[in-house]
Amino acid sequence: MTDRFSRIKAVAERHVASGALSGIEWSIQKNGRVWASGSHGMADGLNSVAMPDTPIYRIYSMTKPVVSAVALMLLEQGKLRLFDPLMIYLPEFAQMQVLQADGSLTPAGMITLEHLFTHRAGFSYGFVPDCPVGALYRETGLRDANQSLEDFCKTIATLPLAFQPGAQWRYSVATDVLGRVLEVILQKPLPEIITEYITTPLGLTDTGFTVPKDQRHRLMPIFGKSNLNELMEFDAEPQTLIPADIEFEHPCDDPHFARGGMGLFSTLSDYCKITRFLASGLGPDNNNLLARNTVQMMWQDRIPKAQKPISIGPFVMNGYGWGLAGRVMTDMGGAMVPSNMGECGWAGAGSTFFWIDPIEDIIGVVMTQYLGSKIPIGEDFMTAVYQAVDE
Secondary structure, three states: OHHHHHHHHHHHHHHHHOOOOOOOEEEEOOEEOOOOOEEEEOOOOOEOOOOOOOEEOHHHHHHHHHHHHHHHHHHHOOOOOOOOHHHHOOHHHHOOOOEOOEEEEEEEEOEEHHHHHHHOOOOOOOOOHHHHHHHHHHHOOOOOOOOOHHHHHHHHHHHOOOOOOOOOOOOOOOHHHHHHHHHHHOOOOOHHHHHHHHHHHHHHOOOEOOOOOHHHHHHHEEEOOOOOHOOOOOOOOOOOOOOOOOOOOOOOOOOOOOOOOOOOOOOEEEEEEEEHHHHOOOOOOOEEEOHHHHHHHHHOOOHHHHHHHOEOOEEEEEEEEOOOOOOEEEEEEOOOOOOOOOOOOEEEEEEEEEEEEEEOOOEEEEEEOEEEEOHHHHHHHHHHHHHHOOO
């Protein structure tokens, strides 16, 4: 192995050796070819369980760009528009109210589909600290995986908004609601939609909202927090491998479970195909699944300067804006790790991460499993990759 690639592997070795993470896989594409890839560690470092061939991961919020891309396919087909009011698809959201600081409620303005794509609809998440609406989400039991996506969204519609639509950026259940919009438009459940628009045309073999029984031995165990609502609870102690059972909120065997903002399982190989599609709009035979102009539109920052910096709880994403599918680097003067203007991508709560750098023509995917990790594994890999490129 050359020195340049040992820099990248050293990131994985360091975090596995410290006991913070168990097993890590990565694949870096440059100029359309695999440039660096590898794996290190074990599926379960506590019990010396080796990583299986082609591990399967819970990718959590890396579901979001997939759902957003499908919505853009429907835009190209004339089945929706970004400026469409949400209420024409989901009437239950027609009379929303905004929770004020004094506890009073005021009528909300119109939520558009663009607000859903950009997390400016007024929704929240149960794990967002210091958010009264987030607290209501926790009390209402939105994590119950037994709810259908339809019922999940109907529950959200009974709760107030955290702010007027368009007034702020707040990471939220907005993409779940977008997933429900897709179900209403296409009159089929989200898992079937993902199969039709993503997994089949991209030739994916291990991506979906369930894991077949005969493949569950490949499912990577997860460590860390016991549920999503604890995501922002941190202490100063070093991270260790704490087994987590999250089947109750992210089941692998429930054919009725699907969410727009989380829920997909995937592999490193499958998600590399997804990221290539997200970067180019192309399928495996270089057929256009999304037009080039649509892809360019997808990765343009849409957040007004007055609403920056964007943040998730205490984690400020300096330098980044947000497009229609994920973060977008817009200000290198605010960057906290090596990057480039236009670098984009997203991550998952279970410590999966991807980035697309159109200037360097780099696509990177990193996979491990730790819910609520203190380790910025994706950013550490990005830093090592940019060092390696110049060696």
